[in-house]
Each structure stands twice: as structure tokens, then as C-alpha cells.
Amino acid sequence: MSDRKFQRTLITSALPYANGEIHLGHLAGAYLPADIYARYLRLRGREVLYICGSDEYGVPITLTAEKLGISPKELVDRNHASIKDSFARFGMSFDNFSQTSRDIHTETSQAFFKDLFDQGVFVQKTTDQFYSPSQQRFLADRYIEGTCPKCHKEGARGDQCEACGSSLDPTELLEPRNVQDNSPLELRQTTHWFLPLGDFQDRLVAMMDAHPEWKDNVLQYCRGWFQDGLSDRAVTRDLNWGVPVPLPDHEGKVFYVWFEAPIGYISSTREWAAAQTGPDSDPEAWRQWWQDPGTKLVHFIGKDNVFFHAVMFPAMLMAHSEDYVLPDNVPANEFLNLEGQKLSTSRGFAVWLPEFLDQFEPDPLRYTLARNAPETRDMNFTWEGFQARNNNELGNNFGNFINRVFTFIHKYFEGVVPQWSPEVMTDLDKQALADVEADLAAWAGHMERFEVKAALESCFHAGQVGNRYFDEAAPFKTRKTDMDRCGHSLVVSIQIIAKLVVMLSPVVPFAMEKVWDWLGMQTDLWHGGWDEGIDRIPAGRTLGKPEILFPRLDDEIIQPQIERLNKLLEE
Numbered sequence: 001m002s003d004r005k006f007q008r009t010l011i012t013s014a015l016p017y018a019n020g021e022i023h024l025g026h027l028a029g030a031y032l033p034a035d036i037y038a039r040y041l042r043l044r045g046r047e048v049l050y051i052c053g054s055d056e057y058g059v060p061i062t063l064t065a066e067k068l069g070i071s072p073k074e075l076v077d078r079n080h081a082s083i084k085d086s087f088a089r090f091g092m093s094f095d096n097f098s099q100t101s102r103d104i105h106t107e108t109s110q111a112f113f114k115d116l117f118d119q120g121v122f123v124q125k126t127t128d129q130f131y132s133p134s135q136q137r138f139l140a141d142r143y144i145e146g147t148c149p150k151c152h153k154e155g156a157r158g159d160q161c162e163a164c165g166s167s168l169d170p171t172e173l174l175e176p177r178n179v180q181d182n183s184p185l186e187l188r189q190t191t192h193w194f195l196p197l198g199d200f201q202d203r204l205v206a207m208m209d210a211h212p213e214w215k216d217n218v219l220q221y222c223r224g225w226f227q228d229g230l231s232d233r234a235v236t237r238d239l240n241w242g243v244p245v246p247l248p249d250h251e252g253k254v255f256y257v258w259f260e261a262p263i264g265y266i267s268s269t270r271e272w273a274a275a276q277t278g279p280d281s282d283p284e285a286w287r288q289w290w291q292d293p294g295t296k297l298v299h300f301i302g303k304d305n306v307f308f309h310a311v312m313f314p315a316m317l318m319a320h321s322e323d324y325v326l327p328d329n330v331p332a333n334e335f336l337n338l339e340g341q342k343l344s345t346s347r348g349f350a351v352w353l354p355e356f357l358d359q360f361e362p363d364p365l366r367y368t369l370a371r372n373a374p375e376t377r378d379m380n381f382t383w384e385g386f387q388a389r390n391n392n393e394l395g396n397n398f399g400n401f402i403n404r405v406f407t408f409i410h411k412y413f414e415g416v417v418p419q420w421s422p423e424v425m426t427d428l429d430k431q432a433l434a435d436v437e438a439d440l441a442a443w444a445g446h447m448e449r450f451e452v453k454a455a456l457e458s459c460f461h462a463g464q465v466g467n468r469y470f471d472e473a474a475p476f477k478t479r480k481t482d483m484d485r486c487g488h489s490l491v492v493s494i495q496i497i498a499k500l501v502v503m504l505s506p507v508v509p510f511a512m513e514k515v516w517d518w519l520g521m522q523t524d525l526w527h528g529g530w531d532e533g534i535d536r537i538p539a540g541r542t543l544g545k546p547e548i549l550f551p552r553l554d555d556e557i558i559q560p561q562i563e564r565l566n567k568l569l570e571e
């Protein structure tokens with residue numbers, strides 16, 4: 001298809017911040033769409049590597065750790081383990097899931113910085129910043145409050161006064177205070193290294209112009225920034241929890257998280273390469289994924305991370321003295337709302353993944369989020385919608401059809417795929433197969449373009465074709481009059497099922513791995529299962545016994561979830 005110039009695809013999902021659990025909003029944006037794409041490519045037998053890890057530095061982590069009375073490292077190790085576990089239960093198929101607090105990331109990001117530093121890429125600037133004598137640290141804008149210089153109301157934040165709406169620089173505030181302990185602040189001079197993004201603007205514009213296929217939201221953001229002109233961005237901070245700046249006389253200075261976190265993709269790839277065993281393993285294999293032009297690099301993110309993935313990180317890659325591949329696409333998703341409201345982690349108005357998975361299977365959630373994927377606008381998750389997607393679509397459209405066909409073959413054909421010959425195919429048979437093949441082709445086209453929602457539309461239609469065919473061909477009638485015709489209808493049905501499995505597997509992998517098994521397939525679904533899935537299931541093959549794939553979700557289990565959220569809204 002469109003990708004033939006690439007030999008391999010490197011997929012990344014935005015590194016989750018290790019300051020808490022994963023919720024549904026995270027999944028819908030940067031994770032599930034990437035996992036679906038990675039599984040799609042594996043299904044097609046393409047060479048793919050899917051990389052992620054947790055993002056573990058920065059001020060919010062240190063504050064949470066202080067509150068809990070543990071070290072930041074203890075906190076991030078604990079959260080990393082929990083995030084990794086719930087991702088695995090949800091079916092995220094990362095090839096490697098690392099941590100930015102590991103040595104390999106320190107080495108990788110310091111070496112990256114040194115390369116740019118030695119070439120003289122960075123500029124040094126001295127600025128005035130607020131310092132908290134009580135906490136002995138410089139404060140980020142959001143931890144500074146004071147009296148607004150314009151309207152003289154108290155409680156203006158470092159970046160904006162909510163009372164009069166003025167946007168502010170923290171140094172303008174009167175009587176600036178530390179939000180956390182209300183203590184006074186001092187302005188102190190501090191010196192930092194900056195990446196002059198303006199130097200890269202022409203090349204970044206050229207990169208964007210070469211990709212008219214990027215999503216509109218990404219192109220619009222980028223055009224806006226380019227129009228305003230890119231300014232210098234600090235790459236260092238005054239903090240003690242971060243990757244130390246590897247220069248003499250830089251005590252107490254670490255990398256800005258948005259400088260080092262994207263390098264985490266490279267560190268995680270290096271960690272993956274180093275962990276490979278076997279005759280072909282090579283710790284330097286990461287270079288092929290990052291430096292060989294045959295690699296297609298795709299960053300899946302939420303819309304709030306576009307700047308760092310479409311501007312800042314590409315500029316860093318351009319600046320490096322070795323040749324790095326640049327992103328071929330940056331599919332950014334919009335946000336997910338919950339029951340029509342914005343998610344709020346501070347109010348607990350969210351659905352947390354570990355809790356969800358203690359009660360529900362991952363497949364129906366994956367399906368619901370993919371059907372509602374916030375690809376071009378914010379989307380909404382409701383519990384009733386989740387219940388309806390499970391019962392009406394997964395259950396009735398897909399599960400029942402698959403179950404009916406397998407059960408029928410077991411009941412009347414001893415579980416063996418019946419004999420058939422192409423000469424006696426009816427128009428109804430041919431039409432059903434042709435319709436599903438058209439759906440399959442449309443599905444694959446959408447998957448190539450990250451259009452998961454549209455891909456699922458094609459897949460859903462194929463399920464409807466299957467159901468309608470089964471009703472019209474009516475093997476339950478012909479078995480009494482014409483066993484040969486009955487057998488043909490089941491052969492057609494089982495071919496439709498194999499194609500449905502192909503289309504559904506990236507979205508509901510747990511259930512489809514089972515059906516793949518029942519079909520007696522020879523190839524691993526995730527190593528080029530596509531070829532066998534679209535081929536004909538041979539007559540005479542014994543099929544596995546079916547079980548219910550998508551059990552119904554009743555009101556008794558859904559209602560308490562709705563009530564929990566309603567209570568939070570009333571508070």
C-alpha cells in the first residue's frame with residue numbers, strides 16, 4: 001500500500017506521567033489507537049516495534065513523594081509497576097516499556113545533550129526567577145501566587161489572573177508567594193541553556209509541508225506556531241529530581257522534562273535492543289530503528305503534546321550530528337469526556353483503569369473507546385453507551401453470528417468444515433463474500449490512515465452482512481431438505497468469520513485470539529495472520545468448540561457506576 005518505501009515502522013505512545021494511575025481519557029488518546037495500529041501491522045506481517053515507558057521526572061512527582069513521605073524514586077517505581085500491570089491487563093502490546101529514571105535513559109539523554117552542546121547548538125541565558133527560601137528551590141509558574149498588578153485582587157496565578165483574565169508574567173505579581181506553604185519568594189538570577197527553535201523553523205516547515213496527510217488539528221497548531229515564529233526554549237531547570245546536566249559547574253541543574261522525555265523513546269529502544277537474545281541480537285540494533293531511512297516513525301499523542309512531537313523533538317533530532325529519522329506522522333487525538341463532562345482527576349471524576357479491569361473485561365472497553373475514538377473532535381464515554389456497545393454490537397452483531405455458525409457446524413457436521421465446490425455457489429453466496437471482501441479492503445485502507453472509527457464501521461457492516469446472509473441462506477431450514485446446500489451456507493459463513501476475526505483482532509484481541517484458535521489456524525495471528533485469515537478455510541478441518549465471547553452486561557452492574565459518577569458531580 002502507501003507504505004512500501006518503508007521497511008519497518010517504529011511506533012511510540014506518549015510516555016505516561018508516573019504520578020498516578022491510567023484513566024480512560026489517557027487510553028483513548030495516545031494508547032489504544034497506537035496499540036490497534038501496532039497490532040494491525042503485525043497482523044499484516046510487517047516489521048514493527050512499539051515503544052513506550054513511564055515519564056518520571058519533574059516537580060509534581062517530587063511534591064507527591066513529599067506528601068507521601070517517600071523518595072521520588074520509590075514513588076515512580078511503585079507507579080511504574082502499577083501502570084505497566086494495568087496496561088498489560090488492558091492488552092497494550094508494547095515491545096518495551098521502560099522508565100526515564102533508569103541509567104540507560106540518563107546515559108542516552110546526557111549523550112544526546114552533549115552532542116548538541118559540543119556543536120554549539122544551545123544558547124545560554126540568565127533570567128530572573130522566583131526562588132522559595134523556605135523550600136530552597138526555584139518554583140515553576142503554577143506554584144506561584146500573588147496580587148494581580150492590574151486589578152489588585154489576591155490569588156492571581158503566576159501565569160494568569162482569573163479575576164480579570166489578564167495573562168501575567170510571574171515577575172509582575174505583587175507580594176508573590178509560594179502556593180504550597182504561603183511563604184514569600186525572592187527573585188534570583190539563574191542561568192540556563194536554551195534550544196533556539198527559530199534556527200530550525202525553515203526545516204520544520206519543510207517537514208510539515210512534506211506531510212499534507214497529517215491530521216488537520218496537528219497542521220493547524222503547527223501553522224499557528226510557525227506564523228508567530230518559534231522562540232528559544234529552555235532545556236535545563238533548577239531542580240534536584242531529574243537527569244543532571246553533564247557539564248562542570250552545573251550543580252542543581254537538570255534537564256527540562258520535555259527535553260529528556262522524548263529521548264525516552266530512544267532509551268527504551270536501546271533497552272529493548274540490549275535485552276534481545278539469540279543469534280541475530282545486537283545491542284546496536286536500536287540504530288536501525290532510529291537512524292535508517294527505511295524506518296517510518298509514528299508518534300501517537302494527545303492534542304496537548306503536539307508542540308513537543310511535531311516541533312521540539314524533531315528540531316532536536318535535526319540538530320544531532322548523527323542522522324536521525326524524523327516523524328512520518330504524529331497522529332494526535334482530541335480529548336475524551338465522561339458522561340458529557342470534562343474529566344477531572346483532582347475531583348476523582350474519572351474511570352481508572354485498574355478499578356475498571358477488576359470488574360470488566362478489557363475487550364468491550366477497547367471496542368467502545370475505539371468506536372468513540374476522539375480522532376477529529378472531543379468524544380464522550382458513557383456507561384450506558386458502553387453497555388449498548390457490548391450488548392448490541394459485540395454481543396448481537398459479532399458474538400451471536402460467530403456462535404451460531406460454530407454451534408451449527410458442531411451440531412450437524414460433527415465440527416468439521418463441510419465440503420463444497422465453487423460451481424454450486426449461489427448469487428447469495430457470492431454476493432455475501434464479495435460484500436465482506438469490499439469491507440475488508442475498506443477496513444485496511446482506513447487502518448493505514450489511523451482511521452480506527454471508520455475502520456470499525458466497515459467491520460461492523462461486515463458483521464451485518466454475515467448475520468443477514470445466515471438468515472437468508474437459512475441453513476437451519478436447508479438442513480432438512482438439502483444437506484449439500486446447507487453445508488455450502490456454512491462454508492460461506494465460516495469464511496466471513498475468518499475475515500471478521502482479521503478485522504476485529506486489533507481492537508478486541510483477547511476474544512479474537514480464541515476464535516483464531518477455534519478456526520484451527522496455522523499461523524500466529526500477530527505474525528502475518530492476515531494471509532491465512534483472508535484465504536479459504538479448507539474443507540475437512542475440525543473446528544474448536546465455541547463459548548460465549550461477549551457476555552451481556554446487565555443494568556445491575558452498570559447502574560452503580562453511573563451512580564458513583566453522579567454523586568461526584570453533585571458534590
Ligand SMILES: [Zn+2]
Pocket residue numbers: 148149150151152153156161162163164165166
Ligand atoms: Zn487581575
